Amino acid sequence: MTSLKNCPAPAKLNLFLHVNGRRADGYHLLQTVFQLIDHGDTLHFELRDDDAIRRVTDLPGVPEESDLIIRAARLLQAEVLRRTGALPRGVDIAIDKVLPMGGGLGGGSSDAATTLMALNSLWQAGLSKEELMALGLPLGADIPFFIFGETAFAEGVGEAMRPVQAPDCWYVVIEPGVAVPTAAIFCSEHLTRDTPVVIITDFSSHLENRNGLKGFGKNDLQQVATKLFPPVAEAIEWLSAYGDARMTGSGACVFSAVATEAEADAVLAKVPAKWKAWKAKALNRHPIIAKL
Numbered sequence: 195m196t197s198l199k200n201c202p203a204p205a206k207l208n209l210f211l212h213v214n215g216r217r218a219d220g221y222h223l224l225q226t227v228f229q230l231i232d233h234g235d236t237l238h239f240e241l242r243d244d245d246a247i248r249r250v251t252d253l254p255g256v257p258e259e260s261d262l263i264i265r266a267a268r269l270l271q272a273e274v275l276r277r278t279g280a281l282p283r284g285v286d287i288a289i290d291k292v293l294p295m296g297g298g299l300g301g302g303s304s305d306a307a308t309t310l311m312a313l314n315s316l317w318q319a320g321l322s323k324e325e326l327m328a329l330g331l332p333l334g335a336d337i338p339f340f341i342f343g344e345t346a347f348a349e350g351v352g353e354a355m356r357p358v359q360a361p362d363c364w365y366v367v368i369e370p371g372v373a374v375p376t377a378a379i380f381c382s383e384h385l386t387r388d389t390p391v392v393i394i395t396d397f398s399s400h401l402e403n404r405n406g407l408k409g410f411g412k413n414d415l416q417q418v419a420t421k422l423f424p425p426v427a428e429a430i431e432w433l434s435a436y437g438d439a440r441m442t443g444s445g446a447c448v449f450s451a452v453a454t455e456a457e458a459d460a461v462l463a464k465v466p467a468k469w470k471a472w473k474a475k476a477l478n479r480h481p482i483i484a485k486l
């Protein structure tokens with residue numbers, strides 16, 4: 195096999211996101227449910243005759259050298275060299291970018307995770323899932339989750355994960371049109387960092403309904419993000435008329451669960467034209483698993 199086309203890099207939603215504390219190194223201890231959804235970027239990989247790793251699609255605002263896709267590919271290439279003494283063939287990587295940057299949807303992390311999984315297969319590198327997760331973590335906190343590949347309850351700095359059954363529902367997602375820098379939210383003096391720790395049984399009954407995790411938990415980053423970025427507050431306020439609207443990750447995107455696709459369409463029809471909005475279905479498993 196010399197190419198892998200149409201590899202999905204889905205988005206995630208944080209159904210709740212609690213900040214429970216802060217480590218000595220400044221990183222925050224979180225508890226979250228990462229929900230995979232069927233909306234995201236698509237990547238294409240084509241092996242080269244030399245050993246160069248190239249992005250063949252322009253991504254405005256993200257130079258090739260700092261792109262998480264390229265950094266992930268180079269990291270795996272170096273790891274294969276270290277293990278086998280042979281440098282794997284280079285690769286041209288194309289991307290259909292759909293997910294907004296700084297959207298809280300984990301776009302960059304998902305692209306990097308898909309790159310690690312696809313190249314592990316194309317290069318027949320044989321790294322285990324756990325080895326790929328460890329390789330990806332320094333590049334982005336959400337990368338291990340996407341490689342884990344299942345909707346999950348995550349704790350710590352995101353590295354301890356347990357699969358949970360995704361609520362069987364749809365989500366309406368609004369992009370408020372701003373990019374939120376994650377670090378700025380975590381640095382804020384106004385961020386509360388003392389939400390009590392929960393256990394799965396605290397919310398497992400909520401997973402069975404078709405309203406996401408409506409009524410359970412909150413996003414602790416939301417208060418800070420809405421103060422710094424008023425369009426996020428405005429989108430939450432608008433969407434709240436149709437359900438329990440929340441922000442995902444460190445923002446900017448906001449979402450609300452609905453039971454059916456028809457209900458999602460009904461809400462989408464009313465979204466003010468100034469915002470981009472879309473619907474997505476809850477997934478239990480990463481769609482790339484069926485492909486590799």
Ligand SMILES: C[C@](O)(CO)[C@H](O)COP(=O)(O)OP(=O)(O)OC[C@H]1O[C@@H](n2ccc(N)nc2=O)[C@H](O)[C@@H]1O
Nearest residue numbers: 208220221222224303334335336351376377380443444
């Ligand atoms: C908040 C989440 O969106 C939840 O899914 C993610 O954990 C953030 O993931 P990300 O955007 O990939 O963030 P990273 O690039 O890993 O980290 C950006 C910055 O956020 C802060 N950060 C991130 C994760 C964490 N558990 N504690 C932190 O304090 C750190 O200042 C870090 O330098």
Ligand SMILES: Nc1ncnc2c1ncn2[C@@H]1O[C@H](COP(=O)(O)OP(=O)(O)OP(=O)(O)O)[C@@H](O)[C@H]1O
Nearest residue numbers: 261262295296297298299300301302303305376443
């Ligand atoms: N392939 C990539 N796609 C998107 N962003 C990338 C990529 N590579 C590097 N980046 C950088 O990462 C930053 C964060 O982008 P990303 O889309 O991952 O944010 P996010 O959705 O807020 O993530 P999270 O939910 O993990 O906080 C971008 O502003 C960009 O500078």
